[in-house]
């Protein structure tokens with residue numbers, strides 16, 4: 001509904017219920033507002049936004065517009081109140097802008113001083129009795145510059161929902177507190193950086209900015225203090241307005257050397273985007289604000305995990321093996337050698353003797369070129385990517401039931417759910433920013449949260465209901481509660497009648513899945529299963545989130561199918577707040593499969609068996625294409641052992657560490673006649689190569705990534721490729737041309753034009769439509785319309801209906817027995833990404849997590865005489881490793897858990913070659929080991945500075961009411977404090 005109101009004598013029409021501050025800012029009224037941030041909402045701590053509303057003073061940020069409202073933003077009383085409020089803030093903030101690293105044109109304190117044309121303070125600046133806290137490796141807090149606006153507290157409490165920050169409003173000298181008063185480095189702070197991002201001044205700053213952003217801010221401390229003293233000395237005579245002119249000239253000079261480039265995070269599949277501020281090759285900071293997925297949010301990796309880009313370990317020259325060593329080679333020599341070897345091997349053994357592995361860290365365009373190289377230049381469908389290691393079963397489960405292999409909606413749809421069910425996903429650590437939205441909805445809007453997992457991780461701690469099924473038994477309880485719902489007439493009959501096929505056959509398949517069977521199989525109770533079933537049917541919309549705890553099993557595809565079946569039976573598709581959300585691991589694991597890095601599919605899941613599809617690609621590529629399904633990653637390893645596969649080209653993929661049963665994989669790689677690896681670093685996999693091509697990471701190239709929401713986003717080049725390295729798409733093109741292809745792509749946009757022209761799913765994707773922070777969620781029609789929420793009108797099957805797909809019970813491989821008596825679970829962690837090739841090169845992250853560790857339950861620790869720091873040896877039928885124990889109640893009984901980030905002790909030394917029966921995803925989660933307790937005892941492998949050891953202080957937000965109760969607080973009355981200067 002639209003309403004009309006009067007703003008400073010102008011009639012304005014706007015939407016009812018809008019916040020007055022939003023309207024004023026949108027209409028470009030010059031109104032101070034220090035604590036307000038549109039992504040945080042009203043905090044009401046600063047009082048600078050006071051205006052006259054119908055003759056009364058009130059905070060614009062706390063006022064909803066209403067019809068006929070009369071607002072005066074610059075009346076004498078409003079102006080005086082705003083000035084008084086701002087003067088109080090200046091008591092807490094010294095204006096030394098010229099030598100401040102935050103003087104970059106976007107400092108709220110600076111800009112408000114300028115807007116109000118403040119010359120002199122009524123209340124003098126007063127130091128607080130606290131030291132600067134620099135104990136976090138990534139940012140520091142300066143209490144003396146802190147204006148107590150509380151934005152950081154609100155961000156930490158209610159956006160990140162880590163609940164570390166508060167303000168001691170009752171103290172004579174309030175300040176921001178971490179865990180109620182701990183040094184930052186010893187608190188529960190997870191270094192997500194939300195607080196730093198929203199701080200309106202320099203009180204919280206990235207350490208990477210300090211001494212680097214300004215021309216004079218890097219002066220030695222005594223000189224800097226001298227400059228600050230000079231500024232203070234001249235202020236009484238000159239006034240701030242003159243001083244600000246100098247600082248603005250300095251700020252303008254910074255613009256010529258500070259670059260701000262939009263990129264998309266290179267780590268997980270959430271798809272956060274942000275500006276990278278750089279000065280030459282130095283990263284000043286990561287500045288999130290307008291990302292369609294993340295807004296102001298990041299996690300520690302996206303905000304602070306970029307040191308690897310400038311690491312001295314970067315590969316800067318092609319390398320060619322000579323015996324046991326590598327020698328540097330020119331690009332021409334290396335490319336010629338690879339082309340010659342590939343040609344010879346193909347001539348001798350046929351094209352299927354070669355295989356290609358694309359990277360789910362690299363761009364869509366690069367995956368497309370890799371599969372084009374395999375298919376059109378070599379002539380094989382032996383093409384895969386690492387979604388085989390995690391996500392293929394989820395994709396299969398969704399293809400079987402609802403038709404698209406992607407999340408059914410956006411993160412916003414998850415926020416809108418009445419209930420979120422998380423199964424086998426440590427979401428707060430593996431997909432941190434997505435988890436913040438669930439934590440918010442749970443904390444602030446009463447969303448129900450149910451978690452099924454082996455480990456009691458953060459989401460489990462927060463859940464309304466948490467249960468721990470026995471390893472590998474999820475399919476049993478999922479099918480049993482679905483049967484219970486159908487048995488008791490609790491299903492959504494109308495939805496099933498109208499939108500779903502196959503109910504009768506499916507219902508019959510559920511026969512073995514009684515609640516009693518599931519309870520016994522899973523180690524749960526019948527009552528608990530009934531409770532879960534009732535929570536699902538009673539919720540106003542259910543979203544199910546799952547990840548590797550489901551997919552990395554021998555029945556991963558069937559368990560994923562069971563999840564989708566449950567959603568169909570309960571009518572939880574086709575509207576916001578419902579649906580299936582397999583959480584994609586790598587930044588572009590969705591995009592790599594989408595863009596043809598798959599043994600059976602060309603781009604957009606167009607099948608190689610389909611003659612019409614092949615004919616279209618053959619016409620465009622002017623070649624004839626192979627029509628038989630190629631080998632997937634797992635089959636490639638077996639084919640090498642069988643002597644059928646002779647050569648492999650792999651880029652951006654650490655197969656030697658991340659595939660199951662590492663010893664088996666490594667022995668395969670060493671049997672290859674010719675192996676080409678392409679990476680940013682000399683990875684473990686590179687050790688087996690004949691030729692290594694040095695590639696450029698995401699910050700050194702352009703292209704697109706597709707996040708877990710099916711969201712396609714552009715990344716722009718932040719740095720030139722490090723000398724000697726090349727972007728992957730260029731290397732693939734160079735190699736194709738050495739093989740006679742005559743490709744001539746000058747820019748990734750040209751590659752995407754070709755993709756769009758061949759792929760109905762991406763028909764309307766263009767770089768123009770993705771410019772800046774714009775994004776598209778596939779499918780994208782030719783006119784550019786996309787589908788953030790899938791299945792709104794129909795399911796993509798010929799009759800528009802979804803399909804219930806029967807699944808049978810199966811038991812996990814490698815159950816614990818007398819010899820291997822402990823279940824060995826493994827997965828992600830917050831600070832490190834995957835095997836750690838990038839994050840171990842960030843010193844700050846290493847400070848928080850220097851080593852891998854093994855989680856051991858308190859019961860098992862007591863039984864075996866283990867303490868945190870005890871070295872143990874784990875032995876499985878496939879290998880062994882040494883690691884230090886960390887005793888924690890995150891695991892229970894005979895469960896062990898080890899994060900996958902270790903070079904010295906990679907978890908896959910212990911895992912088997914068993915796979916999901918449908919997709920060949922390794923059954924990483926089905927491993928059993930025995931443990932030998934070694935005599936050595938070291939330090940705890942996880943230092944005390946890790947956030948896990950902190951003690952958060954949850955509260956509703958910044959709790960401004962406590963400030964208002966202070967004896968020395970009264971709301972500004974709007975009495976002139978000085979002859980008001982003309983505002984800017």
Ligand code: SF4
Pocket residue numbers: 155156160162163164165188189190191192193194195196
């Ligand atoms: S967790 Fe730490 S970095 Fe993140 S908002 Fe809270 S205090 Fe700031």
Ligand code: SF4
Pocket residue numbers: 145146147148149150151152153176195198199200201203204
């Ligand atoms: S540190 Fe927090 S309270 Fe202080 S100025 Fe920054 S955002 Fe505001």
Ligand code: SF4
Pocket residue numbers: 265266267268269270271272294297298299300301302303431432433434
């Ligand atoms: S949540 Fe994922 S995409 Fe976002 S900043 Fe963290 S690692 Fe990057």
Ligand code: FES
Pocket residue numbers: 032033034035036043044045046047048049050059060061062
């Ligand atoms: S912006 Fe309204 S009180 Fe701070």
